[in-house]
Amino acid sequence: MSEKKYSKQHEWVTIEGDIATIGITTHAAEMLGDVVFVELPEKGKNVEKEGQAGVVESTKAASDVYTPITGEITDTNQSIVDDPGAVNKDPEGSAWFFKIKIKNKSELDQLMSKANYDKFAKENPN
């Protein structure tokens, strides 16, 4: 599996072959607070980079989840729909959101390294 990359919308991405696994960052999960609802895209749907691909809700508010990668949704993590609290427990591990068949690999170059993301998140807390 590739090194984890990060987007400005607070998603993380790992790559295996031409499949990207995407979730929300630990920082994003902390900012949201207790996650109580998750809505994921349908399998087979085509999504565009920076387009809306899901929804997470805390007790306070609903937030959109964006995809940092263009492509077709190949899989979604039903376990976080059934247990939304898992997003707070392991946001960058078992609580991944969806997998995408990558259409354009060059999009990956626009993502940040962990060090750069941590710096970005500090400067852009929301």
Place this chain on the structure above:
Amino acid sequence: METQKTALYEYHRSLGAKFVPFAGYEMPVQYSSGIVNEHKLTRSSAGMFDVSHMGQLSIEGSKELAIELEKIIPIDLSQIKLNQSKYSFLTNEEGGIYDDLIVTKVEKGFNIILNAACKNNDFKIISGALKNKFKITLHKNLSLIALQGPKSSQILEKIISGVSSLKFMNGNKFSYNGEDVYITRSGYTGEDGFEISISNKLALDLAKKLISQNVQPIGLGARDTLRLEAGLCLYGHDINKSTNPIEANLKWAISKRRREEGGFVGYEKIKSDLNGSLSRLRVGIKPEGKIIAREGVKIFSDDDNEIGSITSGTFGPSVNRPIAMGYVKLNFSKPGTKVFLEVRGKKHEAKISELPFYKKNYVR
């Protein structure tokens, strides 16, 4: 206007509070353990809420004051007993609600607790109606600390002896560090608890004592989920200037004599509603799945006609499901009625529900 801070602001910060602007104040929305934890701790143990942003009004006077106040507040102030508290509202000419409030009869007159966002306007309305005949003060030197949860009584009794004998919706004067404090057994969580009116100078001392007794500090986030589970209205959302108390399902708060005699602002407008010709009613709503329907979500009938909208909605940590309140046309207000909620373009099944969603026994 510059953002205001309560006397406990720095203390909240030291306890790990995250702040949000609320009604002109910087208020804690949650602490480090998070809203769901704070909510559950309040239900299982005891939580401390700084509600010093709320308005604390006192008006001095006796019989004549009660008569004048009855013209703007629809409760029976001639019958209210010394140290008894009543939930009520300031009504407007259209029968709507300017604010909801708690009135307590005290030795010198009445104490009234007002919503933070409404307090300055309320002061104008009330002092205007009383035409400078009575001494009226919106206290700036007082804090208000709520202690809520099943362990509140045993904890507060250790700090201020005698409080455990107070009955729900009753108050009294107590002594703390040589100063008078006024404590009522009341709250906004559906739990047993107290609201302590205390000088800004002593507020920090009391807050620290409570925290040292294993009381958790609770922010506005959990305050909202707690009150929604308890079916309590949030002013500006579930009730406002254009909702009247009858359609808001708050008829119980208007005493029988006042319902029959009227004599308060807006009475003529709500008279027909009082007699049963309501067009809509505030109800509880339970979405069938996990979907959360928030303020503004439209409500549809089984045959796809728009019948109302949601005014508050969240996930209820103690009932472990999404819950909401809203207004629906009267013939759809019966508990169990199937409705649909339009969230992000999709319709989701829900049922009209009894309120509250969560019920606890108060000490009476």
